[in-house]
Amino acid sequence: MQLTRKGLWAGLIREFRDFLPEIKDEAITTLLEGNTPLIESVNLKDIFGDIRLLLKYEGLNPTGSFKDRGMTMAVSKAREEGAKAVICASTGNTSASAAAYAARAGMKAYVLVPDGGIALGKLSQAMMHGAMVLQIKGNFDDALNIVKAITKDYPVKMVNSINPYRIEGQKTGAFEVSEHLGYAPTYHFLPVGNAGNITAYWKGYKEYYKEGIISNLPKMMGFQAEGAAPIVLGHPVEDPHTLATAIKIGNPASWEGALKAKEESGGTIGMVTDDEIIEAYRLLAAREGVFCEPASAASLAGAIKLKKDGVLIDGDTVVCTLTGHGLKDPDNAMNASPKPVKVAADVKKILKIMGF
Numbered sequence: 001m002q003l004t005r006k007g008l009w010a011g012l013i014r015e016f017r018d019f020l021p022e023i024k025d026e027a028i029t030t031l032l033e034g035n036t037p038l039i040e041s042v043n044l045k046d047i048f049g050d051i052r053l054l055l056k057y058e059g060l061n062p063t064g065s066f067k068d069r070g071m072t073m074a075v076s077k078a079r080e081e082g083a084k085a086v087i088c089a090s091t092g093n094t095s096a097s098a099a100a101y102a103a104r105a106g107m108k109a110y111v112l113v114p115d116g117g118i119a120l121g122k123l124s125q126a127m128m129h130g131a132m133v134l135q136i137k138g139n140f141d142d143a144l145n146i147v148k149a150i151t152k153d154y155p156v157k158m159v160n161s162i163n164p165y166r167i168e169g170q171k172t173g174a175f176e177v178s179e180h181l182g183y184a185p186t187y188h189f190l191p192v193g194n195a196g197n198i199t200a201y202w203k204g205y206k207e208y209y210k211e212g213i214i215s216n217l218p219k220m221m222g223f224q225a226e227g228a229a230p231i232v233l234g235h236p237v238e239d240p241h242t243l244a245t246a247i248k249i250g251n252p253a254s255w256e257g258a259l260k261a262k263e264e265s266g267g268t269i270g271m272v273t274d275d276e277i278i279e280a281y282r283l284l285a286a287r288e289g290v291f292c293e294p295a296s297a298a299s300l301a302g303a304i305k306l307k308k309d310g311v312l313i314d315g316d317t318v319v320c321t322l323t324g325h326g327l328k329d330p331d332n333a334m335n336a337s338p339k340p341v342k343v344a345a346d347v348k349k350i351l352k353i354m355g356f
């Protein structure tokens with residue numbers, strides 16, 4: 001199949017329509033998500049040598065995370081089906097995205113988030129977009145169970161990634177990487193929380209491969225935080241912990257999808273410590289000029305680990321998806337950086353501190 005892309009970006013449903021579930025034009029709810037940059041790393045050669053490293057910067061989606069890809073599809077379909085309200089459990093980004101797309105569609109959004117442990121930027125987004133924000137005394141897994149119970153009996157549409165339209169939308173990330181490179185990378189690294197995104201990317205790569213748009217498939221490399229690594233451990237984690245709050249999940253809904261992506265592609269589901277995550281988070285911001293949130297950096301932390309282990313070698317093409325924008329989580333950013341220097345408004349004193 002030959003792809004021809006012309007004109008201004010029209011949002012991913014219109015751009016990838018041939019590969020997505022059918023939908024009526026009037027139901028399409030878009031903020032022109034997708035078309036995010038694949039940024040070539042230039043300053044990490046001391047770590048990666050002659051490996052080609054590229055960063056899929058999903059923080060540049062309309063609400064600042066990859067969730068918008070799935071949400072345009074899920075909310076559009078809910079609208080087509082006549083739903084008046086959507087609901088989700090979230091560690092933050094899903095709630096921000098659901099709230100924005102529901103606002104756009106003229107629908108009500110209910111979002112259940114853990115009380116505490118959700119980044120400030122995300123909470124403020126959900127509030128500003130007019131969602132009803134329910135902070136529950138429990139973690140993400142508890143919130144998801146409640147959402148499942150409610151949607152079984154009440155007329156609100158679930159927009160967590162158990163909703164298959166979310167996966168459909170999110171697979172377009174793999175389409176964009178494939179079109180950008182003209183082939184699939186050797187390895188594709190992703191952070192893993194509820195495991196929807198790795199499931200979606202793998203589906204996307206397989207579809208482009210089947211159509212002959214790419215002639216190779218990547219190894220899918222999912223990374224969990226050490227304190228929230230149920231898939232690595234092989235059992236749910238009762239009380240997950242990590243400062244990467246976006247992926248603080250003990251019982252992922254798409255567990256099977258992640259395992260399938262790993263097994264079919266010959267990849268890995270691994271884990272990285274919070275220290276490794278923060279190190280990668282800082283490297284990206286301070287040396288590449290790319291600001292992502294901590295959970296996103298689990299992808300790069302995984303790549304650094306496998307480079308050190310000798311798995312990644314010169315000549316490989318490695319893509320890391322950076323799932324969310326750094327501005328989402330100002331608290332972690334402040335804690336991970338040198339503090340500002342307080343100084344009098346005095347040229348001489350300032351020059352001295354500057355080292356002149």
Ligand code: F0G
Pocket residue numbers: 065067089090091092093094095161191192193194195196197198246247293295296323324
């Ligand atoms: N990175 C970020 C920034 C996320 O917000 C999430 C998930 C992930 C990675 C993991 O993706 O769940 O598809 O494996 N956030 C969800 C939320 C759980 O509620 O915003 P996944």
